[in-house]
Amino acid sequence: MTETSAAPRPAAEAASQPILEAEGLVKLFGRVVGLRGVDIRLFPGEVLAVIGDNGAGKSTLIKCLSGAMVPDRGTIKVNGEQVSFRSTQEARGAGIETVYQTLAVAPALDIASNLYLARELRRPGIAGSVFRMLDKKAMERHSEEHIRSLGISTLQNINQAVETLSGGQRQVVAVARTGAFGSQVAILDEPTAALGVRETAQVLRLVRDLREQGLGVILISHNMPNVFETADRIHVQRLGGRAAVISPQTHSMQDAVAIMTGAMTVPEAEQSLR
Amino acid sequence: MSNDTSQPAEAPPASAEDLVPTRHTPAQRLQHVLHRNPALSPLIVLIVAVIVFGIVADNFLRPQALSLLVQQMAVVGALAVGQTVIILTAGIDLSIGMAMVLSSLVMVKLNHDQGVPGFIALLIGLAVGLLTGLLNGLLVTKLSLPPFIVTLGTLSIFTALSLLYAAGQTIALDPDALLVWTGKTISIGNVSVTWGVILMLLLYAVVGFALRNTAWGRHLYATGDDAEASRLAGINTGRVLLSAYVLAGATVGVAAWIVCGRVGGADPNAGLNYNLQSITAVVIGGTSLFGGRGLVVGSLIGALIVQVFNSGLALAGVDPNYQVLATGVLVILAVAVDQWIRRVRA
Numbered sequence: 001m002t003e004t005s006a007a008p009r010p011a012a013e014a015a016s017q018p019i020l021e022a023e024g025l026v027k028l029f030g031r032v033v034g035l036r037g038v039d040i041r042l043f044p045g046e047v048l049a050v051i052g053d054n055g056a057g058k059s060t061l062i063k064c065l066s067g068a069m070v071p072d073r074g075t076i077k078v079n080g081e082q083v084s085f086r087s088t089q090e091a092r093g094a095g096i097e098t099v100y101q102t103l104a105v106a107p108a109l110d111i112a113s114n115l116y117l118a119r120e121l122r123r124p125g126i127a128g129s130v131f132r133m134l135d136k137k138a139m140e141r142h143s144e145e146h147i148r149s150l151g152i153s154t155l156q157n158i159n160q161a162v163e164t165l166s167g168g169q170r171q172v173v174a175v176a177r178t179g180a181f182g183s184q185v186a187i188l189d190e191p192t193a194a195l196g197v198r199e200t201a202q203v204l205r206l207v208r209d210l211r212e213q214g215l216g217v218i219l220i221s222h223n224m225p226n227v228f229e230t231a232d233r234i235h236v237q238r239l240g241g242r243a244a245v246i247s248p249q250t251h252s253m254q255d256a257v258a259i260m261t262g263a264m265t266v267p268e269a270e271q272s273l274r
Numbered sequence: 275m276s277n278d279t280s281q282p283a284e285a286p287p288a289s290a291e292d293l294v295p296t297r298h299t300p301a302q303r304l305q306h307v308l309h310r311n312p313a314l315s316p317l318i319v320l321i322v323a324v325i326v327f328g329i330v331a332d333n334f335l336r337p338q339a340l341s342l343l344v345q346q347m348a349v350v351g352a353l354a355v356g357q358t359v360i361i362l363t364a365g366i367d368l369s370i371g372m373a374m375v376l377s378s379l380v381m382v383k384l385n386h387d388q389g390v391p392g393f394i395a396l397l398i399g400l401a402v403g404l405l406t407g408l409l410n411g412l413l414v415t416k417l418s419l420p421p422f423i424v425t426l427g428t429l430s431i432f433t434a435l436s437l438l439y440a441a442g443q444t445i446a447l448d449p450d451a452l453l454v455w456t457g458k459t460i461s462i463g464n465v466s467v468t469w470g471v472i473l474m475l476l477l478y479a480v481v482g483f484a485l486r487n488t489a490w491g492r493h494l495y496a497t498g499d500d501a502e503a504s505r506l507a508g509i510n511t512g513r514v515l516l517s518a519y520v521l522a523g524a525t526v527g528v529a530a531w532i533v534c535g536r537v538g539g540a541d542p543n544a545g546l547n548y549n550l551q552s553i554t555a556v557v558i559g560g561t562s563l564f565g566g567r568g569l570v571v572g573s574l575i576g577a578l579i580v581q582v583f584n585s586g587l588a589l590a591g592v593d594p595n596y597q598v599l600a601t602g603v604l605v606i607l608a609v610a611v612d613q614w615i616r617r618v619r620a
Contacts, residue, residue, distance in 0.1 A: 089508055100506050106496040108566040117496055118508035120489040132488040161309070164618060 025074035034060040042216040052237030066098040067091030097178035098187040107163035112143035168199025247272040313572035327586030337464035347581040352529035353552040354573040356522030363498040364565025365421035371548025372432035373406035377530035382540035392452030400527035407523015440542035457535025470532035499566025
């Protein structure tokens with residue numbers, strides 16, 4: 001975890017160095033400009049929402065940050081060190097976890113197996129090295145501790161198959177995984193898109209829990225009330241560029257929509273740039 | 275209270291969620307149990323079938339009959355191991371039986387015609403089996419072709435190669451040759467099993483262990499369950515798929531050795547039914563054709579069920595055509611049960 005995880009809320013105030021930082025990101029798709037030089041800065045212990053109309057470059061921006069796409073120009077820094085991800089695996093190795101809009105969980109596997117999918121623990125000694133045996137006990141124990149530390153009470157049985165869970169509970173498993181492996185950044189792409197009101201509240205609470213743990217969270221959402229309820233700052237994308245960075249304290253939802261559609265511009269001095 | 279039989283006393287619900295019934299109907303409970311234990315329903319079918327045929331056909335439960343039954347299913351049983359691994363990835367292998375025939379022909383002909391020592395011929399035959407799996411796997415993963423089409427094509431290719439290579443001949447080997455050692459029996463009391471049966475059971479033990487206890491096994495299930503989610507989670511799904519086909523190729527080689535023992539040599543026409551029989555065993559054994567769900571031991575039970583029906587009906591003096599009919603009914607029932615189980619909810 002980061003040093004700031006122990007700091008009292010608002011932890012974001014205390015952190016001076018961005019945990020994830022991108023400058024001048026450009027991404028072209030043939031002659032179509034996906035991103036035209038976008039800057040973004042994410043600090044530990046904050047939820048940064050990314051909003052924008054369809055085609056504004058939200059997904060492209062997120063894919064560049066999560067390693068799913070390589071930007072044509074621009075730099076990405078993690079904790080001040082420049083990185084260049086060629087795959088989501090490399091981004092994950094640097095502590096950047098992404099939950100995709102399509103749920104990245106295997107329905108027939110249980111909760112513990114899903115939390116440890118693609119990073120299973122092996123047993124110590126010969127059982128693990130020669131016979132490649134999984135340490136199922138340890139994975140179950142750690143999963144249970146992790147789920148409990150996040151205060152998720154709706155998941156009772158860690159050995160339950162994910163397909164027997166509701167959509168919200170599945171999303172909780174997917175989001176919980178982002179905080180399970182000492183990651184620093186969680187990127188959540190529309191985590192509440194398919195959920196009901198109560199389930200949405202559950203997932204958003206989990207997002208705030210990740211923030212309390214000192215993670216930097218990027219939340220992509222179309223749902224303005226959710227964004228204004230959860231985010232510390234809001235990055236507004238428009239036409240492949242960054243239109244503004246605002247905060248729920250300084251701007252209203254109407255302002256946000258106006259910025260998204262180009263009906264309003266915000267001078268830099270009034271933005272929540274950090 | 276004692277007179278109130280309509281509803282047991284319950285605390286008033288605190289919220290709407292508490293009104294959702296937490297107790298399940300017997301059918302739902304059964305669904306849950308079967309969902310947790312995919313090999314349970316075939317096991318029940320097997321036990322019931324053995325009891326019924328034990329009553330109906332006098333000779334059925336005699337050790338000799340049971341020994342023969344197990345020997346007869348050894349080849350299908352071995353192929354079903356590879357077939358299970360492929361079906362768990364939501365794939366299918368239509369070529370597996372002919373791949374086995376090709377592999378067995380190579381073993382026997384090298385040994386018999388070219389005078390290659392049995393051990394070397396065996397190794398080359400095993401390698402041929404492995405290569406058939408590798409070919410299928412590369413076509414599925416590198417060219418992204420559907421497994422059904424790939425193996426339909428390689429089925430024809432392996433069939434043609436086998437017939438061309440054998441030139442229509444059946445070859446019998448000396449009963450003491452290493453290649454037909456798998457047909458030799460060992461007796462424990464009245465029960466006699468062939469080494470081929472033991473080899474097959476060993477195959478189940480090894481693959482079952484790997485599927486259950488290794489990260490590879492878990493990745494295989496996850497890939498078959500939801501390939502896209504597995505890829506996003508960081509699994510190299512292409513490599514997992516390829517490994518499944520290569521492993522199936524390895525079991526093809528072992529099955530080829532077993533079939534050499536069964537027929538006492540090599541027969542280019544021996545494999546025609548094995549392709550579909552292996553799929554039948556896997557499906558009856560409770561493995562889902564949609565991938566991600568099933569156990570390799572289920573396929574052993576599935577292969578046993580088919581053989582129990584065949585032997586039992588034969589011993590009961592029923593027209594052999596009813597054996598085929600019974601197998602068909604079992605397959606459809608098994609898939610219907612699987613569909614029902616997949617709809618499970620908490």
